[in-house]
Amino acid sequence: MMNRLFEKGRMKYIFALLVFAIGQLLVVTGYLNDYLFSTLTTLCINIILAVSLNLITGFTGQFSLGHAGFMSIGGYVCALISMRIPTVPGFLLGVLTGALAAAFVGFIVGLPTLRLKGDYLAIATLGMAEIIRIIFLNLKITNGAAGLNGIPQFVDWMWLSLFTFSSIILISNFIRSAHGRACVSIREDEIAAESIGIHATKYKVTAFVIGAFFAGIAGGLYASYFYFLRPTLFGFSRSIDILVIVVLGGIGSLSGSVIAAILLALISTYLQAFPELRMVFYAVALVVIMIVRPQGLMGSKELSLDLLKGFGRKRQRGGS
Amino acid sequence: MGQFLQQIFNSISIGSIYALIALGYTMVYGIIRLINFAHASVYMLGAYIGYFAMTYFGLGFVPSILLAMLICMIVGVLIEKIAYKPLRNAARIAVLITAIGVSMFIEYGMMFLVKANVRSYPPMSGFLAKSFSVGAMTITAQQILILAVTIILMVVLQIVVKTTRTGKAMRAVSQDREAAELMGIDVNSTISFTFAIGSALAGAAGVLVGVYYNSINPLMGMLPGLKAFVAAVFGGIGLIPGAVLGGYFIGAVEVFVAGYGNSMYRDAVVFAILILVLILKPAGLLGKSGREKV
Numbered sequence: 001m002m003n004r005l006f007e008k009g010r011m012k013y014i015f016a017l018l019v020f021a022i023g024q025l026l027v028v029t030g031y032l033n034d035y036l037f038s039t040l041t042t043l044c045i046n047i048i049l050a051v052s053l054n055l056i057t058g059f060t061g062q063f064s065l066g067h068a069g070f071m072s073i074g075g076y077v078c079a080l081i082s083m084r085i086p087t088v089p090g091f092l093l094g095v096l097t098g099a100l101a102a103a104f105v106g107f108i109v110g111l112p113t114l115r116l117k118g119d120y121l122a123i124a125t126l127g128m129a130e131i132i133r134i135i136f137l138n139l140k141i142t143n144g145a146a147g148l149n150g151i152p153q154f155v156d157w158m159w160l161s162l163f164t165f166s167s168i169i170l171i172s173n174f175i176r177s178a179h180g181r182a183c184v185s186i187r188e189d190e191i192a193a194e195s196i197g198i199h200a201t202k203y204k205v206t207a208f209v210i211g212a213f214f215a216g217i218a219g220g221l222y223a224s225y226f227y228f229l230r231p232t233l234f235g236f237s238r239s240i241d242i243l244v245i246v247v248l249g250g251i252g253s254l255s256g257s258v259i260a261a262i263l264l265a266l267i268s269t270y271l272q273a274f275p276e277l278r279m280v281f282y283a284v285a286l287v288v289i290m291i292v293r294p295q296g297l298m299g300s301k302e303l304s305l306d307l308l309k310g311f312g313r314k315r316q317r318g319g320s
Numbered sequence: 321m322g323q324f325l326q327q328i329f330n331s332i333s334i335g336s337i338y339a340l341i342a343l344g345y346t347m348v349y350g351i352i353r354l355i356n357f358a359h360a361s362v363y364m365l366g367a368y369i370g371y372f373a374m375t376y377f378g379l380g381f382v383p384s385i386l387l388a389m390l391i392c393m394i395v396g397v398l399i400e401k402i403a404y405k406p407l408r409n410a411a412r413i414a415v416l417i418t419a420i421g422v423s424m425f426i427e428y429g430m431m432f433l434v435k436a437n438v439r440s441y442p443p444m445s446g447f448l449a450k451s452f453s454v455g456a457m458t459i460t461a462q463q464i465l466i467l468a469v470t471i472i473l474m475v476v477l478q479i480v481v482k483t484t485r486t487g488k489a490m491r492a493v494s495q496d497r498e499a500a501e502l503m504g505i506d507v508n509s510t511i512s513f514t515f516a517i518g519s520a521l522a523g524a525a526g527v528l529v530g531v532y533y534n535s536i537n538p539l540m541g542m543l544p545g546l547k548a549f550v551a552a553v554f555g556g557i558g559l560i561p562g563a564v565l566g567g568y569f570i571g572a573v574e575v576f577v578a579g580y581g582n583s584m585y586r587d588a589v590v591f592a593i594l595i596l597v598l599i600l601k602p603a604g605l606l607g608k609s610g611r612e613k614v
Contacts, residue, residue, distance in 0.1 A: 063413050063416070112595075112599045113595065113598070113599065115599075116598055116599075116602060118412055118413065118416075119353075119355050119412065119416060120553075120598055120602060122355070122416065123355065123549065123550075123553065123594065123598070124594070124595050124598050124599075126546070127546075127550070127591035127592075127594045127595050128591070128595065130546070130587065130588070130591045131588045131591050131592060131595075134584070134585065134587055134588040134591075135588065137584065138582075138584045138585065236542065236546075240420060240424065243417070243420075247417055251413075274432075276428050276429075276431045276432040276436075277428075277432060279424055279427075279428035279431075280424075280425060280428045280429050280432060282421075282424060283421045283422070283423075283424035283425035283428060283429075284421070284425060285421075286417055286418065286420065286421030286424070287403055287418050287421040287422060287425065290407065290410075290414045290415075290417050290418040290421065291403070291406045291407065291418070294407075294410055294411065294414045
């Protein structure tokens with residue numbers, strides 16, 4: 001019984017439930033005040049964004065600099081819908097529609113641009129995010145530069161943890177599926193992957209669309225928690241913020257992304273009073289990581305029980 | 321018709337500045353295949369050096385622009401030595417991320433030092449404050465200055481690249497680095513030289529923009545930098561004439577979209593052109609598409 005409970009695949013669900021329960025306890029007992037909760041919300045949103053970008057950049061090897069664009073689509077669509085239908089189903093409908101809209105744009109943009117390689121793809125996605133931002137800046141319905149205000153707030157710990165954990169688990173399951181392994185093989189060597197019959201474009205677009213979908217969810221949560229949206233929130237520097245998390249955690253490690261998001265959230269809480277210094281710190285961190293440890297904190301390893309077991313076994317063998 | 325000619329002249333001024341920045345992008349890309357995101361920050365730095373030279377040291381235009389070019393040259397070489405050289409053989413994505421990091425470091429470091437507020441260049445005096453009307457057009461002395469400085473710099477660049485030994489080395493390294501090394505070319509100093517020239521041009525562009533638009537801020541490089549990169553890609557990245565052609569083209573697109581269409585969509589049109597060029601002819605207008613070898 002115990003063995004079945006702790007079977008490999010189940011651990012993450014148990015862990016998720018545990019984190020949810022602890023969080024819920026903190027919320028109910030009032031230890032988590034508004035300030036801490038807003039930090040926690042930012043953290044969860046950053047985790048979703050980083051994990052989804054990691055699927056595109058880390059696992060499939062397609063360098064995207066436009067993740068903020070997908071986030072903004074999710075945010076605006078969710079805001080517009082939940083402002084019309086200010087109920088919980090309306091909010092959920094908004095998040096879902098926003099994510100689907102982001103995925104759709106990801107498909108439209110990804111299909112032609114994913115034929116490009118490396119730097120060219122980075123620039124094309126950057127251009128796409130700028131175009132999306134300028135469109136939101138000029139649309140009547142999104143209220144231009146002033147943005148949307150008074151978006152009804154539905155995000156509480158339950159929705160936040162539900163969306164965060166399901167994003168992480170769905171993406172990690174995708175990566176371990178046959179499709180996910182096909183994506184990784186494209187990262188390793190696109191030509192070799194194609195020569196053994198993997199349809200590279202199809203998998204690249206799939207990863208891109210899934211990444212865009214979850215970025216849309218993150219945008220929806222952002223809109224619903226922070227009441228207001230402005231196009232300037234989704235500029236180039238937002239995409240860079242997400243990229244920093246992915247790179248710091250390790251390109252190709254989901255748990256690395258989560259750890260890096262938590263680390264950076266702690267650092268930026270301490271540097272809150274000096275926003276310029278925070279960016280300078282990010283910049284130095286990027287350069288130093290790339291020079292000293294280009295694979296990031298975790299490399300492509302995942303934090304799991306297997307890793308701990310592996311350590312134990314190694315030590316035993318070394319001891320005997 | 322008068323308005324049309326006026327727009328053309330305006331687009332030449334702004335296009336010159338894009339061309340100067342694009343040259344740095346294209347030369348660096350040609351030689352080490354790197355999108356040097358820090359280039360736009362060097363351009364911003366040039367604008368600030370010009371500002372400080374004119375406001376606090378009371379220097380004239382010519383000494384200011386020369387000083388800006390010199391300091392930017394040093395900064396460009398230092399960036400290459402500190403941040404890019406250790407990664408010469410690393411994955412390209414690693415170098416690209418480093419370039420983004422360096423660019424953020426300069427921009428936000430500058431913001432920390434001089435604060436984020438917009439500063440304005442001192443008013444020009446003498447010849448530079450004049451404007452002339454030709455028919456229905458008004459041409460300011462500053463526009464003539466921009467064009468003149470750009471032409472001078474491009475002629476000098478052309479002479480350096482085409483006739484000197486170092487220029488020859490640059491062309492050789494950009495064609496095939498390993499073969500160039502085997503022929504006894506000092507690749508590292510050639511790369512440094514390329515960064516020096518590109519950064520000096522960016523510094524000059526920064527001062528010209530400061531004089532022309534009269535307002536500078538620490539993040540001023542971001543958008544023009546991206547657009548200048550679009551210009552370089554449009555003309556064919558790695559090609560010096562391509563950068564000049566692309567710069568003037570992007571300048572014209574911007575001025576005409578703003579003049580005859582909706583100025584709010586000016587930047588969107590530029591980026592849409594970028595995506596179209598990348599999809600239809602990734603090698604650029606003047607580039608030849610090579611075959612990929614396995």
